[in-house]
Amino acid sequence: PTSQTPHGSPVSAARSTSLHAVGFPPPRRRRRGRGGPGCRPRATPRGPCARRLRARRRRWGHLALHASRHVLRPARRRGDAFQPLRIAPHQPATRDHGLPRLPLRRWRRGLPRPPPVSRARGGAPLPGGVRAPVRPAPARPLRDGGRWAVTSRKLGDKGSGEEEFYDAVVVCNGHYTEPRLAVIPGVDAWPGKQMHSHNYRVPEPFLDQVVIIIGASASAVDISRDIASMAEEVHIADRSAPASTCNKQPGYDNLWLHSMIDHAQEDGTVVFQDGSSIKADVIMHCTGYLYDFPFLGDDSTITVDDNRVDPLYKHIFPPEVAPHLSFIGLPWKVIPFPLFELQSKWVARVLSGRINLPSEDRMMEDVKAFYLKLEAHGWPKRYTHNFANYQFEYDDWLAEQCGHPPVEEWRKQMYAVTSMNKAARPESYRDEWDDEHLVAEANEYFKKFL
Structure with missing residues (x-):
């Protein structure tokens, strides 16, 4: 018709x-x-x-x-x-x-x-x-x-x-x-290692190293916590954070959140926008694609x-x-x-x-x-x-x-509830939730296709 x-x-x-x-x-x-x-x-x-x-x-x-x-x-x-x-x-x-x-x-x-x-x-x-x-x-x-x-x-x-x-x-x-890479002034003369999250597999190679992770989205959050179990220090550089940001993350003794990197130097130092600096071994770009x-x-x-x-x-x-x-x-x-x-x-x-x-x-x-x-x-x-x-x-x-x-x-509700659960339980939201009533609705919906 x-x-x-x-x-x-x-x-x-x-x-x-x-x-x-x-x-x-x-x-x-x-x-x-x-x-x-x-x-x-x-x-x-x-x-x-x-x-x-x-x-x-x-x-x-x-x-x-x-x-x-x-x-x-x-x-x-x-x-x-x-x-x-x-x-x-x-x-x-x-x-x-x-x-x-x-x-x-x-x-x-x-x-x-x-x-x-x-x-x-x-x-x-x-x-x-x-x-x-x-x-x-x-x-x-x-x-x-x-x-x-x-x-x-x-x-x-x-x-x-x-x-x-x-x-x-x-x-x-x-x-x-x-991979999409962050533009960092002076990085060509910086002597450390660089990599993209695309190539990350396990945290063991970062044992006792100082690692900077650029990015604050899903991959950066997961990888930073994973590496923190092995590295001496992990520093997250977040371009959306205020320039004065330099905070230790809750539950960790070796994980910090910073503002974005300002520049890198030949002696291995990486300087953040607030003027603070560290000597780092690795910069990992968790900057998307x-x-x-x-x-x-x-x-x-x-x-x-x-x-x-x-x-x-x-x-x-x-x-x-x-x-x-x-x-x-x-x-x-x-x-x-x-x-x-x-x-x-x-x-x-x-x-x-x-x-x-x-x-x-x-x-x-x-x-x-x-x-x-x-x-x-x-x-x-x-x-x-x-x-x-x-x-x-x-x-x-x-x-x-x-x-x-x-x-x-x-x-739609499951999507919204999961987002709220992630904010409330950043470490365990994949294993703990409170939306079993939505699971029941989903099961009823899919029964007709199984």
């Missing part, structure tokens, strides 16, 4: 579309010292290494998981709309909405293994029309109705690759592999400036080439899987012709209005895709486009 979009545009009949999705997870070979929770930690780079860190980014293909890592979100929140994440059988039933009280490495061993990605690896074939993973080379848009020329080669193939043509490219490559799309050519109409992927209508479609290019998974500070699922459903409906997008001009007007809203609230450009304050509004909008009901109220 014929219907209309919220913008009044008629929905056309469904159509078949050839699609190239960038980000299908490739199989990885585990090498000694190259990532994965069970691997030995790599030696940290020495000396003035900021340039070397940047040069090595392309080789950092491992997961950013350290041995004591705990998943931050309750499992019932992380599961998609129709499939809860399963907890290992040995975990108590009343705890199945939170993190099992084991490090992630051990917990994962209790979960069912995912099937292999292709018959070539000894498993079942992929669904019809889906091919095994390939590595993309730069893609370029064509001028014949928005099609894309994509050059790719099979994993392990060193040849020039094969060029193919697609109606659309969907970018799903994630944004937690390209960069959005990076090396497989998109310069003529893709997309730019990345201070982690703003611009311009994107609803953080998905570049107006000039929509719907032939789209991005899934850019938002952060979200419950990821339900949001990404809704994004994917919306893209699928647009590409199949069941939903029409607004005109290019109207999409650009929406993008500009969103940027003005960010500026009015004083949010920096790097927070463009930070959804901390409006993820559920966005989820519900996507759900409406797709003809789905809004996000379940129990899921």
Whole structure:
């Protein structure tokens, strides 16, 4: 039946579309010292290494998981709309909405293994029309109705690759592999070690050392407490802290919070904005990651400036080439899987012709209005895709486009309660909570899918 979009545009009949999705997870070979929770930690780079860190980014293909890592979100929140994440059988039933009280490495061993990605690896074939993973080379848009020329080669193939043509490219490559480094005056002459949290594994290499951690978000908090069990001193540099900040953290004798680093010196001294200084052995950048799309050519109409992927209508479609290019998974500070699922459903409906997008001009007007809203609230450009304050509004909008009901109220409440619990119990919030009534609601909801 014929219907209309919220913008009044008629929905056309469904159509078949050839699609190239960038980000299908490739199989990885585990090498000694190259990532994965069970691997030995790599030696940290020495000396003035900021340039070397940047040069090595392309080789950092491992997961950013350290041995004591705990998943931050309750499992019932992380599961998609129709499939809860399963907890290992040995975990108590009343705890199945939170993190099992084991490090992630051990917990994962209790979960069912995912099937292999292709018959070539000894498993079942992929669904019809889906091919095994390939590595993309730069893609370029064509001028014949928005099609894309994509050059790719099979994993392990060193040849020039094969060029193919697609109606659309969907970018799903994630944004937690390209480390973002803090700019520190004088660090090139500073003689200590530098590393990014992406390469952190275990605290033992920091025994009796003085460590500075730049950042105050989730990874910085977890790693600083982990390292404090081994290091002589741990100092957190937080750019949002007042310049006069220099406080010992509750419950620790060797963990301090400071304002941001002002500069580093050749004698190994690091000076903070309040004028205090320490001689440090290591600077660890817990400063997040960069959005990076090396497989998109310069003529893709997309730019990345201070982690703003611009311009994107609803953080998905570049107006000039929509719907032939789209991005899934850019938002952060979200419950990821339900949001990404809704994004994917919306893209699928647009590409199949069941939903029409607004005109290019109207999409650009929406993008500009969103940027003005960010500026009015004083949010920096790097927070463009930070959804901390409006993820559920966005989820519900996507759900409406797709003809789905809004996000379940129990899921929203569980998110809010977990945030409050984290503030009240920063050390134990993953193992202690008071929202069993929400767990009961979640269990009832998921019964119909199990």
